[in-house]
Amino acid sequence: MSRLLVALLWVLHWLPLPLLAALGRGFGALLFHLARSRRHVAEVNLRLCFSEWTEAERRAVLREHFRLLGRSILERGISWFAPAERIRRLVRLEGKEHPDGVRAQGRPVILLVPHFLGLDMGGTRVAMEYDGVYVYSRPKRDPVADRWLNWGRSRFGDQLQVARQDGIRPVVRALRAGRPLYYLPDLDYGRKESVFVPFFGVPAATITGLSRLARLTGAAVVPCVTEMLPDGKGYVTRFGEPWADFPSEDEVADAARMNRWLEGEIRRMPAQYHWVHRRFKTRPPGEPRLY
Template identity: 45%
Template sequence: MSFNSYPLLKSIFTYFGRISVRRRQRWGAVLGWLTHKLASRRRHIVRTNLALCFPDESESTRRAWERQHFRLLAQSYLDRGLLWFGLPSTILNTLELTGEEYITHALEQGRRVMLLVPHFLGMDAAGTRLSMSISPLVAFYTPQRDPSVDKLMLEGRSRFSTAPLISRKDGIRGLMRALQKGQPIYYLPDMDFGIKGAAFVPFFNVPAATLLTTAQIARNQDAVVIPVISRLNAQSGHYQIQVLEPMADFPGQDSLEEATARMNALIEKYVRQDPTQYYWVHRRFKTRPEGQARIY
C-alpha cells in the first residue's frame, strides 16, 4: 500500500501560506540555493536554455541570471502555500493586478476571451488572482503522477474557481465548450509537447516546437486573445500581474504558423525585460527538426 503523503504536504503548504512574507522569503532563499546546488540536471537545462537564447550575453551575466532564476523558482513554489491556503485578504495584498478592464470590457461586448498566459514564474499567482475576480475562469490541469500531489494541486488550483479544471488528457474540447458558453479560458501556450499539432517556430531565433492551438482556437471561435504577464518582485515578495491589451487582429489573415510566430515574438519581448522570470527549467527545445542533434 502506497504512503498517503497528502496530509503532510497540506500541513507544510498551509504553514507557508500562513507565515509572513519575509519569513517565506527567507525559506525561499535557502531552498533556491539548495536547489541550484543539488539539482544538477535542472541546472544544466537552465544553463543550456540561457546560452541558446542569450548568446551575446557574457557567461557571468547568464550565471547570475541562473542563480536568481532558481531563487525565484523556489519562492514561487513556496508561495503556492499562500495561494492555496492563505487568507484571501493576504492574497489580495500580495498579488497586484492591473489591466483587468481589458477582460471585463471584452466580456461585456459579448466576446469570447482567451487569456494567453506564458510560462513566467508567477503563472500560478496570476491564475489565483484572476479567478478571484473573473468567474468562472476555465483552465487546463495536468494530472500529476503522485496521487497525493495531484490531490493537493487540484484542490489548491480550484480554490477560487467556480468551474472545474479540465484535464489536459481530455484535449481542448472542454476549453472550446467553455468559450461557447461565454466563459474566459486561461491558456498556457509555450511548452514543448512534441511535434503533433505543432510547428517549428522561432523563439529567440531557435526553432521551437510550438502548438498551433492558440491561433486555431482564436480563429475557430472568433476569440479575442489577451496576454497576461506575471512577475515576482524578489525584494517585496509581491507579484505584479499585468493583463495586456488584446492582440490586434489575431490571427487575422496570417497562417497558423505566422500567427504562432507572432505570439512567440510577443512572449520573447516580455522575457527580455527580465530573463530570470521565465520558466527556464522546462526543456523548451527538446523536440528538434529532423536531422538536428538533441540539445539537452
C-alpha cells in the first residue's frame, strides 16, 4: 500500500499546486469520515486545548484541519520529487537573517520546528540553504513511508540524519561542527527524559532536549515555522529571532517556555497544527487516559 501511495504522489507532483491543493482538500474531507480513530484523537485534543471555544468552533477547525492534512499528504510528493527550482518558487523564506546572524557569530543553531502540517515542505526548503542535522525515529510500523520521509529531508545538500535511539552525542558533535539542527521536540515521546508542564493548561509530557542541547553546545534557539498558504499559493517558512536568556538553570521552566511559545503559534493558525497526534497520551501518575 505504501509503495502505491508513493507512486501516486510521484504522478500527482506534476500537477500545478492550486489543482493539487484542491485535490488534497477533497482527500482530507474524505479522511475526516474514514479515519475515525485519528478524528477522535483530534477531537479530544481540540476539546482539551480550546475548552473556551464553542462546539461549533472546534468542529469547524477540525474539518479544516483534515482538509489541510489531506493537502499535506498529497503535496508531499513535491518535496520528494520536484526539482529545486520549483520548491524555491513554492516555499518562501522569511527572517533568514536570524539563523545566518547567529552562524556568523560562530555559534551553533538549533532550529525549533513545531509539528505544523507544512514542516516537511519547509524542511526540504531549509535543506537547500544549510547542511544540517536531523533527528528521526527508526522505522517501526511503516519502513517504506519512513524511508521516503527521510529522503525528502535529505535529498538536497549534505544532511546528517541521526536516529533518536542513538542518543544525544552525535547531535552534540554535529552542532559543534557547525551543522544547524532541525529539531522537532513538541510531541509526546513518553516518560523518559520528559517533564510534565502545561500545554494549553493541560499537563503534557515534554522532553527537555531543547534546553539540554542548548546548554551543552552554547547553541542559539531560532524558531522555524512553516505555514501552508491558502488556495495553493505555496508555503512560507519563517525564522524568528533567537531566544534571549535561554537556556535557564531550570529545564522544567525551559520546557514550559517552549510550550507557551508554541501555544501562541498555534493560536495564529490552529487548523494547521498536527492534532491527530496523541499529545496527551502519557499522563501524570494517577491520572486517567484521555483517548
